[in-house]
Amino acid sequence: MIRTKKYNCGNYQEIEIFNVSPRKRKYERARKVKESTPAQKNLNSKRAQRYFARLCNLNFSEGDYSVDATYDDAHLPANRDEALRDVRNYARRVRYEMAKRGKEDVEFVYVISNHKGDDTGSKARCHIHIIFKGADRDVLEKKWKAGYCNTDKLRFSETGITGKALYMARQGKSKRCWGGSLGLKKPEPIVSDRTFTRGQVERIINDPGDGRFISKLINKNNKTKYVFTDCIVEHDGRQVGFFSEDPGDGLGFSVLIRMRRE
Known part of the structure; x- marks a missing residue:
């Protein structure tokens, strides 16, 4: 069949x-x-990576921003739970500032990279990849308080932002390495x-x-x-x-x- x-x-x-x-x-x-969200929110399987790419193409469009957030030595997280707390606090600050500007529809998806201290055995330094909808560039760059933040407008190809999403997916293979806001549409x-x-x-x-x-x-x-x-x-x-x-x-x-x- x-x-x-x-x-x-x-x-x-x-x-x-x-x-x-x-x-x-x-x-x-x-x-x-x-369809259920991939179990444990890791991106090890082909199914999980395709789900993630579809989620990104469904929810984000031209004019939205990708964010690469890195840590300085003073704020480097000791484990994944601390990195996850940093992402949530960052998103909360961005949403609060955008609400003051009259924008209530901020949505986001993030991937915490493989790094020292997680279950992947990576020796890399922790960093975060995030895609934001409904936020201004100056707010995104100012509200990350743990190091350096670089923002770029999303670039779309014949397959949307599948290339960007799969790049992000390859950065996160640990359990609970990715997530997003509750308002995201599900594929x-x-x-x-x-x-x-x-x-x-x-x-x-x-x-x-x-x-x-x-x-x-x-x-x-x-x-x-x-x-x-x-x-x-x-x-x-x-x-x-x-x-x-x-x-x-x-x-x-x-x-x-x-x-x-x-």
Whole structure:
């Protein structure tokens, strides 16, 4: 059975296609489902990193800021709990200042880098990566009180800020290394078992660069039209094979299609 998960992330869309056992419950109609946040909030797995990138693309846009916050010797945290406290206090100061300026919609997501004293064995010095929505640059730079703070406007590519998000994700592999404000929208997929036929998926697997064919398939039932960016075919042997019924035969595939609004 071929299953599709479609994620609408602001101006970007990601579509996952994979095979599941016919014993799984079938989705007769396309429906939105809730996905849980990756366990322990670490970014070790591919699933966690993709969730994080979708979260960032869904919640942030041009004009928002990325923040790289470093520590001086006097404020260097002894452990992850202290670093987490610093992030929360920083965000609270930013929100308080922006509220005085009449802006109440400040949202953020952060990653605490791997560093000495955590469970990753890293020897690096602790630093923090944060993305802020709804905050002014001068406030972001002034309200970090533990060292040096550098801010830049987010730069968007064909895949949004996926590159920035994945860079941040690679910096944080420990437990509880990332989090965000409570107002963030969560990426929720629309799941269907009837979107693509077996023949269509086989053609995508055999020619993942055929953007014209893939765009035509995806846009035919969409009110919003999307432009093909890229298609990644992965072969890890865990999925039930498209060309065999044996999940362990090494013929399993999964597909990730990425697109942007016209």
